[in-house]
Amino acid sequence: MRPTSGTTPDDVAPASASADGSARSSGARAGGVGRRGLLGAAGGALLAGGLLGAAGMRAADSRGGAAGEGSADPLSRSHPLRGEHQSGITTAAQDYLFTAAFDVTTSDLEDLRTLMADWSVAAEQMTAGELVGGEPDPNPYAAPRDTGEAWGYPPSSLTITVGVGRGIFLDADGKDRFGLASRITEVLEAGMPTFANEALQEKHSGGDIIVQACADDAQVAMHAIRNLTRIAFGTAALRWTQIGYGRTSSTSTAQETPRNLFGFKDGTLNVKAEDGADVLAEHLWVAEGDDGGDWLSGGTYLALRKIRMHLEVWDRLQLGDQEATIGRDKRYGAPLSVADPSASRAEFTAPDYEAAEGGSPLIPTDAHIRLVAPENNDGARMLRRGYNYTDGSDSLGRIDGGLFFAAFVRDPRAGFYPILDRMTRSDALTEYLQHVASGLFAILPGIGTEDTMFGQRLFGVPGSAAPGAGGSASDGGGASDSGA
Secondary structure, eight states, X not given: OOOOXXXXXXXXXXXXXXXXXXXXXXXXXXXXXXOOOOOOOOOOOBOGGGOBXXXXXXXXXXXXXXXXXXXSSTTTOOOOSBSSSOSSSSSOOOSEEEEEEEEEOXXXXXXXXXXXHHHHHHHHHHHTTOOTTSSOOOOTTSOOSSOOTTTTOOOTTOEEEEEEOGGGTBOTTSOBSSSOGGGOOXXXXXXXXXXXXXXXXXXXXXXXXXXXXXXXXXXXXXXXXXXXHHHTTTTEEEEEEEEEXXXXXXXXXXXXXXXXXXXXXXXXXXXXXXXXHHHHHHHTSOOTTSTTHHHHTTOEEEEEEEEEEOXXXXXXXXXXXXXXXXXXXXXXXXXXXSXXXXXXXXXXXXXXXXXXXXXXXXXXXXXXXXXXXXXXXXXXXXEEOOEEEEEEXXXXXXXXXXXXXEEEESOHHHHTHHHXXXXXXXXXXXXXXXXXXXEEEEEOOOBOTTOOSXXXXXXXXTTSBOTTOSSBTTSSOOOOOOOO
């Protein structure tokens, strides 16, 4: 039996390590950090109809400097909205998640364009730590442009990531909704296949649009989704939401591998931001030559699975059975092929699937890590960005909690579906899980410096013919230049 007690420096402050054993900074949030002072001056002029100008100056941190990506304090850090790729994908995973799926309620493409433009400006302001709409309007007879619960809060590493589902292209009957049907990709048109042992709840699955808000302050993430929902009124309505905490995977080598609600370190071998451009291009980003590359290159696909964990059953298992199910030591995260691990760095030792003892493999043939390992799945890898969730308890007094699994992948048909199929059919872990919700979305490319909306290439470029419209996107499209 692997050690479960003892005194080592790792007992007090476990540190992650690279594959060669060198220590990594934990990326942990500093303790005792309070709320920051009032935000700096909010930029962005208001335009009629709620279309906002560009976000202004970054909020000032407690030292009076600009809050930027290099800030040591995650509450002071901000991430720019604009870039080749959307933030919130390879961005170092924050502590909290608020994801929302929307159903589009309008039948007018121009309304949808206006929403994407309004959202882009509001998102740029909120990720900078500013209020939506800039300086609050003191008029007591007007509804506030910002809901106010993040007034005076710093940016808190907020990222807002937007994607689209099949319903933007085709309705439930397969009819063209907005003149965009010819641009749907094969992945979106086919949808996610059915997998073994799932019991999906329709009301918590799917959606036309997905918005992922991640932050190091739960209220800042809530503020983002609340305001985008308010702006969407009349054009799109909430379908489902999911709040997550205690990220269950790391997207950067600077982060310590977190633990899921079964108590095990999770996602050790998944794609990280530092893996290099070639790896990210192979496994993560859609390329120009891919299906839909004309509007999706620089974007990716997001496969979501809400997985309820049977926590009470798991908690009654012997430690040895838990470790055999996962294929890792529970304390340090080391593969079971590592003899007597005693430090966190052992987590990054490559599993030896041939190692055996007494004629039996040290890592069982149905162990989770063996079933999902890249070397056992034709090299397929994904960037994971999952979170724990807890939705209260059920009528039998069991905790309704588990994993909100999020996989970003260039093509889920190669990089996700085969792995999930093997897992749901053969993985010993499946006995303690139930897949209860699902979603598949194309995450749009980043917003360029001259873009006026999320999905500029999909919904129409100003000054050029737009899909489904007789004129240009600037002809009554409601999407003005944000001024960035």
